[in-house]
Amino acid sequence: MSNFASFKSLSRALFLGFRRDRGALFFTILFPLLFLVIFGGVFGKQSTGKVEVVEIGAVPVLDQAVAHDASGDLRKTVKLSRNDDRAAALKKVGKGDADAAVEQSGGKIVVHYSGADQVKSGVVQAVVQQVANSANLAATGRPPTYTVDGQRVEDKSIKGINFFTPSLLGWALASAGMFGASQTLVLWRTKGLLRRLRLAPVPIPTVFGARVVVSLGIALFQLAVFLLVAQLPFFGLKLQNAWWMSIPLVICGVLTFLSLGMLVGAWAKTQETAQTVTQLIVLPMAFLGGSFFPLDYAPKWMQVLSYVFPLRYLNEGMLNVMARGLGPTSALPQMAILLGIAVVAGGIAARLFRWDAT
Amino acid sequence: MTNTISVHGLRKRYGDVQAVDGVSFEVAEGEFFGILGPNGAGKTTTLEIVEGLREADEGEVELLGLKPWPRNSRLLPRIGVQLQATSFFERLTAREQLRTFGSLYGVSARKADEMLETVGLTEKADERVEKLSGGQAQRLSIACALVHDPELVFLDEPTAALDPQARRNLWDVLRAINTEGRTIVLTTHYMDEAEVLCDRVAIMDRGQILRLGPPAALVRGLDAPTRVSVASGVLAAEDARRLPGVDEVTDDGVSLIVETRDPSSVVAALSAKDALDGVQIRGATLEDVFLELTGREYRA
Ligand SMILES: Nc1ncnc2c1ncn2[C@@H]1O[C@H](COP(=O)(O)OP(=O)(O)O)[C@@H](O)[C@H]1O
Ligand SMILES: [Mg+2]
Numbered sequence: 137m138s139n140f141a142s143f144k145s146l147s148r149a150l151f152l153g154f155r156r157d158r159g160a161l162f163f164t165i166l167f168p169l170l171f172l173v174i175f176g177g178v179f180g181k182q183s184t185g186k187v188e189v190v191e192i193g194a195v196p197v198l199d200q201a202v203a204h205d206a207s208g209d210l211r212k213t214v215k216l217s218r219n220d221d222r223a224a225a226l227k228k229v230g231k232g233d234a235d236a237a238v239e240q241s242g243g244k245i246v247v248h249y250s251g252a253d254q255v256k257s258g259v260v261q262a263v264v265q266q267v268a269n270s271a272n273l274a275a276t277g278r279p280p281t282y283t284v285d286g287q288r289v290e291d292k293s294i295k296g297i298n299f300f301t302p303s304l305l306g307w308a309l310a311s312a313g314m315f316g317a318s319q320t321l322v323l324w325r326t327k328g329l330l331r332r333l334r335l336a337p338v339p340i341p342t343v344f345g346a347r348v349v350v351s352l353g354i355a356l357f358q359l360a361v362f363l364l365v366a367q368l369p370f371f372g373l374k375l376q377n378a379w380w381m382s383i384p385l386v387i388c389g390v391l392t393f394l395s396l397g398m399l400v401g402a403w404a405k406t407q408e409t410a411q412t413v414t415q416l417i418v419l420p421m422a423f424l425g426g427s428f429f430p431l432d433y434a435p436k437w438m439q440v441l442s443y444v445f446p447l448r449y450l451n452e453g454m455l456n457v458m459a460r461g462l463g464p465t466s467a468l469p470q471m472a473i474l475l476g477i478a479v480v481a482g483g484i485a486a487r488l489f490r491w492d493a494t
Numbered sequence: 495m496t497n498t499i500s501v502h503g504l505r506k507r508y509g510d511v512q513a514v515d516g517v518s519f520e521v522a523e524g525e526f527f528g529i530l531g532p533n534g535a536g537k538t539t540t541l542e543i544v545e546g547l548r549e550a551d552e553g554e555v556e557l558l559g560l561k562p563w564p565r566n567s568r569l570l571p572r573i574g575v576q577l578q579a580t581s582f583f584e585r586l587t588a589r590e591q592l593r594t595f596g597s598l599y600g601v602s603a604r605k606a607d608e609m610l611e612t613v614g615l616t617e618k619a620d621e622r623v624e625k626l627s628g629g630q631a632q633r634l635s636i637a638c639a640l641v642h643d644p645e646l647v648f649l650d651e652p653t654a655a656l657d658p659q660a661r662r663n664l665w666d667v668l669r670a671i672n673t674e675g676r677t678i679v680l681t682t683h684y685m686d687e688a689e690v691l692c693d694r695v696a697i698m699d700r701g702q703i704l705r706l707g708p709p710a711a712l713v714r715g716l717d718a719p720t721r722v723s724v725a726s727g728v729l730a731a732e733d734a735r736r737l738p739g740v741d742e743v744t745d746d747g748v749s750l751i752v753e754t755r756d757p758s759s760v761v762a763a764l765s766a767k768d769a770l771d772g773v774q775i776r777g778a779t780l781e782d783v784f785l786e787l788t789g790r791e792y793r794a
Contacts, residue, residue: 150583153583492548
């Protein structure tokens with residue numbers, strides 16, 4: 137008999153089982169979408185406010201301007217930070233983590249900005265120009281002939297939706313993958329389906345392969361739904377050049393979360409245990425792995441902690457190709473890490489695997 | 495002729511419980527073999543070791559000349575198994591369930607649908623497995639065991655959840671399958687089921703086979719009395735005791751029961767006294783065999 141025929145019919149059976157499970161449908165498809173609508177709708181529209189400017193070394197002109205910023209307009213518009221490592225500062229701009237880097241040597245001020253975000257780079261240039269002009273004027277010792285009232289520019293560059301689409305999807309995938317795998321494994325074991333399948337002439341990898349393929353199919357469907365919804369004018373997601381890298385990224389992520397779910401399912405004796413443990417992993421992971429707010433704004437300890445969560449790597453890779461507009465290769469390290477975790481977790485799960493509940 | 499199953503000296507222990515304690519038996523090709531015993535006797539454990547689901551602590555098993563442990567994929571297509579607990583893929587209909595199981599054995603959808611008909615579930619074909627009654631689920635589980643025409647069929651308490659009518663229907667199905675030449679091994683705690691279906695029965699208790707043989711021979715080999723009962727009041731108990739061949743007499747107010755090893759003389763004597771009102775003659779059953787072997791009443 138053909139393993140492929142078994143594989144096909146098992147996949148079909150498992151897919152039907154999923155499609156008829158209203159709870160699973162809700163939590164896998166609708167619930168995350170609801171989050172996208174809320175987060176994307178409420179926070180997505182909000183501009184991120186300040187432009188972030190990195191000073192490379194000392195930039196006295198800017199520092200003085202901020203120090204004498206009586207009206208506070210400048211501080212409302214610009215968030216200054218300093219990085220003496222020129223290459224690192226430029227890299228930050230390139231990645232979109234900062235909007236511009238400014239360096240000053242004597243009377244010359246250089247603004248490094250990224251062309252990816254024209255509005256913000258425009259703001260930065262205008263601000264620096266204005267600061268320089270004021271400084272020039274002050275240097276002449278004459279009162280200004282004209283005064284400029286600084287108006288905050290409504291920037292539309294990094295919309296929240298660029299962040300929320302990939303990162304909420306990451307949470308949805310982690311949740312669906314881990315719950316799906318752990319529940320299935322425990323249920324099959326406690327209900328005796330595993331032992332029944334053990335007596336059928338089908339290789340066990342075929343059975344689990346079918347389960348994985350169904351999960352991957354569902355995950356790609358989730359991705360498609362998220363991307364389509366987020367691109368509606370109301371949310372206004374714009375796909376970046378390398379967005380298609382999200383497909384292999386999602387696949388790697390799902391494999392990781394399935395492995396982790398299998399690990400929990402292989403270890404847990406009852407469904408309740410599996411459910412609780414999975415929840416205890418998924419929720420903190422979603423928060424601390426950067427699914428609900430950008431890690432860039434998180435405190436340092438949180439950023440460090442985030443590295444233990446597999447979801448962090450999925451989110452990071454997704455943000456690289458979907459929000460930061462980086463090239464396709466920018467997601468490769470994250471994919472490699474995800475696959476590595478999948479292999480290790482899958483290996484442990486296989487060692488813990490039991491056919492029988494007792 | 496080689497035996498389809500040969501089991502030798504099986505032992506299996508769970509913690510303090512010696513679930514199987516030195517079980518040996520052989521089953522010939524085409525035989526209908528029963529393992530009969532009360533709950534906890536070790537029937538399921540024995541069967542699961544034979545099927546290759548559990549590893550024995552000690553002992554040898556061969557099925558169709560092959561060892562079932564560890565998982566033997568050459569053997570699996572040739573055996574069909576219904577486990578004591580029904581287990582299905584979630585949220586499939588009866589038809590989808592059976593087709594899926596069939597496909598694992600390379601069986602066509604049409605063939606699977608025929609099997610649904612064989613176990614009388616055609617009307618429930620589109621019902622989800624979760625909605626089936628206990629008996630229907632049991633029948634579906636049996637269909638899953640039979641769908642690929644196995645040479646050797648293992649059924650663990652197949653009629654446990656069935657009502658009397660469904661039980662009888664299933665007996666017919668099992669007899670028909672056995673008549674086709676398939677070997678069947680079933681466990682049951684129903685004495686009548688074992689008597690009616692099985693060519694040979696192993697009576698099991700506390701992990702051991704107490705006696706093994708054709709049901710009729712087991713009963714005959716037993717020196718157990720026949721019970722002749724008549725309506726209470728047609729004859730005084732003292733008079734009954736004086737009849738020829740009587741061992742013991744009891745009168746519970748409803749029936750007068752005479753135990754005898756010579757029922758024909760007793761019936762003739764009762765007839766002579768015109769005391770045959772409501773007569774019933776009950777020979778020994780496997781229940782008496784069990785009582786004799788264990789000294790305990792048989793309680794399933
Ligand atoms: N997996 C197990 N773990 C521990 N004890 C078990 C297990 N399976 C069966 N037993 C014990 O072994 C004995 C035989 O059980 P079983 O083979 O199921 O009997 P039966 O099928 O005749 O009812 C019982 O005392 C039962 O409690
Ligand atoms: Mg049992």
